[in-house]
Amino acid sequence: MTSLPTLLIQGGRVVDPSQDLDGKHDILIEDGAIAKIDGRIDGKTAKSKGAQVIAAAGLVVTPGLIDMHVHLREPGQEYKETVRTGTMAASAGGFTAVACMANTVPANDSRSITEHILLEARRAGFARVYPIGAVTKGLEGQELTEMGELVRAGAVAVSDDGKPVMNAELMRRALQYARHFGIPVIQHAEDLNLSGKGVMHEGEWSTRLGLAGIPGSAEDVMVARDLLLTEDTGGKYHVAHLSTARSLDLVRWGRSRGLDVTCEVTPHHLLLTDEEVARMKFNTCCKMKPPLRSEKDRDHLVQGLADGTIDCIASDHAPHHPDEKAVEFNAAPFGILGLETTLSLCLDRLVHPGILTLSRLVELLSTGPARILNLPVGTLKVGSPADLSLFHLDDEITILAAQFRSKSRNTPFDGLTLKGRPVTTIVGGREVVLP
Amino acid sequence: MTPAIRWTRKDLLGIAELSPAEINLILDTAESFSEIADRPIKKVPTLRGKTVLNLFFEASTRTRSRFEIAEKRLSADNINFSTSGSALEKGETLIDTALNLQAMAPDLVVIRHGAPGVPQMLAERIDAGVINAGDGAHEHPTQALLDAFTIRRHKKKIAGLRVAIIGDIEHSRVVRSNIHLLRKLGASVVVGGPRTLMPIAMEKMGVDVAYTLQDAVRDADVVMMLRVQLERQGRMAFPSVREYFQLFGLTTARLKGAKDDVIVMHPGPMNRGVEIASEVADGPISVILEQVSHGVSVRMAVLYLLSGVQSEEA
Numbered sequence: 001m002t003s004l005p006t007l008l009i010q011g012g013r014v015v016d017p018s019q020d021l022d023g024k025h026d027i028l029i030e031d032g033a034i035a036k037i038d039g040r041i042d043g044k045t046a047k048s049k050g051a052q053v054i055a056a057a058g059l060v061v062t063p064g065l066i067d068m069h070v071h072l073r074e075p076g077q078e079y080k081e082t083v084r085t086g087t088m089a090a091s092a093g094g095f096t097a098v099a100c101m102a103n104t105v106p107a108n109d110s111r112s113i114t115e116h117i118l119l120e121a122r123r124a125g126f127a128r129v130y131p132i133g134a135v136t137k138g139l140e141g142q143e144l145t146e147m148g149e150l151v152r153a154g155a156v157a158v159s160d161d162g163k164p165v166m167n168a169e170l171m172r173r174a175l176q177y178a179r180h181f182g183i184p185v186i187q188h189a190e191d192l193n194l195s196g197k198g199v200m201h202e203g204e205w206s207t208r209l210g211l212a213g214i215p216g217s218a219e220d221v222m223v224a225r226d227l228l229l230t231e232d233t234g235g236k237y238h239v240a241h242l243s244t245a246r247s248l249d250l251v252r253w254g255r256s257r258g259l260d261v262t263c264e265v266t267p268h269h270l271l272l273t274d275e276e277v278a279r280m281k282f283n284t285c286c287k288m289k290p291p292l293r294s295e296k297d298r299d300h301l302v303q304g305l306a307d308g309t310i311d312c313i314a315s316d317h318a319p320h321h322p323d324e325k326a327v328e329f330n331a332a333p334f335g336i337l338g339l340e341t342t343l344s345l346c347l348d349r350l351v352h353p354g355i356l357t358l359s360r361l362v363e364l365l366s367t368g369p370a371r372i373l374n375l376p377v378g379t380l381k382v383g384s385p386a387d388l389s390l391f392h393l394d395d396e397i398t399i400l401a402a403q404f405r406s407k408s409r410n411t412p413f414d415g416l417t418l419k420g421r422p423v424t425t426i427v428g429g430r431e432v433v434l435p
Numbered sequence: 436m437t438p439a440i441r442w443t444r445k446d447l448l449g450i451a452e453l454s455p456a457e458i459n460l461i462l463d464t465a466e467s468f469s470e471i472a473d474r475p476i477k478k479v480p481t482l483r484g485k486t487v488l489n490l491f492f493e494a495s496t497r498t499r500s501r502f503e504i505a506e507k508r509l510s511a512d513n514i515n516f517s518t519s520g521s522a523l524e525k526g527e528t529l530i531d532t533a534l535n536l537q538a539m540a541p542d543l544v545v546i547r548h549g550a551p552g553v554p555q556m557l558a559e560r561i562d563a564g565v566i567n568a569g570d571g572a573h574e575h576p577t578q579a580l581l582d583a584f585t586i587r588r589h590k591k592k593i594a595g596l597r598v599a600i601i602g603d604i605e606h607s608r609v610v611r612s613n614i615h616l617l618r619k620l621g622a623s624v625v626v627g628g629p630r631t632l633m634p635i636a637m638e639k640m641g642v643d644v645a646y647t648l649q650d651a652v653r654d655a656d657v658v659m660m661l662r663v664q665l666e667r668q669g670r671m672a673f674p675s676v677r678e679y680f681q682l683f684g685l686t687t688a689r690l691k692g693a694k695d696d697v698i699v700m701h702p703g704p705m706n707r708g709v710e711i712a713s714e715v716a717d718g719p720i721s722v723i724l725e726q727v728s729h730g731v732s733v734r735m736a737v738l739y740l741l742s743g744v745q746s747e748e749a
Contacts (some may be wrong), residue, residue: 204639210551330550
């Protein structure tokens with residue numbers, strides 16, 4: 001093991017909601033941890049002690065950003081993405097950590113798969129990877145996984161994401177059992193009978209386009225059911241990619257009853273609506289689950305961000321090979337990329353217009369997911385692991401899918417010019433250098 | 436008189452994007468083609484040397500045969516592809532199919548597909564003009580055009596008419612194209628059918644919505660019945676054909692509230708005794724068979740306008 005460098009990050013605007021910090025500070029990193037954070041740290045002294053100085057004047061410096069909902073596709077679908085390319089995409093997008101979903105092939109329902117993912121992540125070294133184990137064996141919705149084994153191997157939560165846990169009794173058991181390990185059960189909330197063969201949100205635009213609709217209630221009934229089960233079990237429940245106004249109201253209701261419930265939203269549900277399917281003429285990069293919802297839903301989600309109901313923004317980074325997406329809208333797989341667009345989209349569309357403060361955005365992208373998954377990162381408190389993201393607030397970036405680090409290209413944001421650009425990431429006290 | 440405009444589009448993908456002037460241009464052109472059917476030799480040399488591919492990914496007898504007749508009467512060379520035996524069943528993607536078609540250098544491609552948006556996808560990738568002959572529940576522009584042609588023949592106008600369209604609204608491309616067309620030409624439209632087959636937010640398309648046959652046909656100048664897609668029954672849309680007929684089957688008695696000179700239409704194929712009683716389908720106010728023959732004239736007009744020979748002649 002080579003020794004870790006001493007780093008001095010100088011002159012940046014440090015935004016760390018975990019300690020209510022927003023201002024010019026220097027940060028000293030030693031042995032992979034935050035050693036000191038101060039208005040000014042003497043560079044000369046540090047340099048004489050062998051510190052490497054990173055000039056951060058004009059940049060924003062935050063606790064490392066965490067995307068708690070990504071699909072790395074490894075093992076099994078390496079033609080879409082690998083742990084290596086996915087974590088490269090994460091770093092390019094300003095993220096220092098991701099939590100990856102269990103719907104690999106085979107599913108991450110056992111210790112060996114979790115260990116394999118972690119090994120690949122260590123080999124790549126571009127970002128921390130926190131595996132999420134399956135709730136049920138093979139994601140089949142029949143039997144619980146060995147959650148204790150998964151947690152011992154390094155899993156931080158359980159989810160059958162991509163599929164819901166449809167069986168209410170099994171969901172109840174999962175919420176009970178996961179309590180032994182203090183991990184959340186993350187639900188892809190979708191009643192499969194209600195969503196049926198739907199391919200987009202059920203509303204004016206599905207009617208106009210003649211595409212089968214997925215009603216908002218397909219999500220709402222699951223969230224409502226799960227909240228009742230959470231109340232009965234005292235479990236820890238997290239709603240993945242929450243997309244409707246009513247589900248958000250249900251989360252508020254759950255909180256008012258004192259339940260341990262959290263939720264995430266994706267950038268695309270915050271920024272786009274179902275009309276996009278018509279505007280982009282059936283482009284399959286507008287097809288994902290849950291589908292892009294109505295303007296009313298979108299508006300409600302943005303309010304929920306601002307008022308604190310929503311705990312975190314997660315991208316649901318879902319790589320699919322270009323050939324898989326270049327088919328009829330009905331036939332295309334659900335899902336779009338997110339790791340290399342999320343930060344810039346949030347800065348341009350949420351922070352610059354004044355909807356969110358920068359500090360609130362960092363909370364949503366770092367402190368929030370760290371709290372939900374009970375991670376030691378997401379803070380710059382002295383002694384914490386030195387994971388940091390550095391980005392430019394005002395520099396412009398043009399999203400070019402062809403140049404993504406991800407193996408896939410499926411984004412509806414290709415060609416957009418946005419204000420706010422990731423610059424570099426530091427993971428465990430080392431600056432990440434992409435090949 | 437409609438203002439003299441030229442056809443400039445490469446494709447006919449839907450009615451939604453057409454202007455009223457473009458719609459009238461097609462209808463007027465169809466008018467001039469309609470007398471060919473009465474000639475002893477039903478053929479003109481207009482599209483001689485042009486190649487038309489008929490690409491049907493979904494079963495169709497009526498639409499396909501009317502396109503074929505229209506193509507033959509215009510002297511075009513036509514080739515038919517259907518799903519059975521095509522490369523698609525061997526796993527070829529639609530884009531590869533499109534590229535292969537492009538390599539054959541056709542002038543026009545007529546496409547029917549079960550998935551909304553497929554004609555659009557094809558049109559973006561090939562040079563040939565693409566005619567949408569029905570894409571899922573999205574659009575069926577030539578059907579709406581022939582319906583308008585038929586209405587115009589009987590009512591001498593479309594503006595100001597009240598048109599009721601009744602049946603399985605949710606799964607019907609015919610209703611969507613008709614709504615766009617009729618509203619663009621100034622008619623008012625009411626759609627009617629069981630609530631389980633009525634898509635959400637239908638009124639956003641600018642129509643009235645009725646949930647009984649009586650409400651739907653009230654004061655109607657035109658009543659258009661849609662085929663009940665019997666294969667949809669499994670999806671819990673309605674409990675039985677018998678109950679469907681009791682609630683939404685068109686009989687002479689149930690036409691009472693409509694205008695005295697109401698005409699009844701059906702895009703076919705009909706389910707007698709399900710959505711329409713034989714006494715109406717075969718009765719004096721039915722124009723259903725006229726729709727079939729007008730379908731040829733309208734498709735001749737569309738093929739002619741999209742082929743570009745109009746500008747070659749000028």
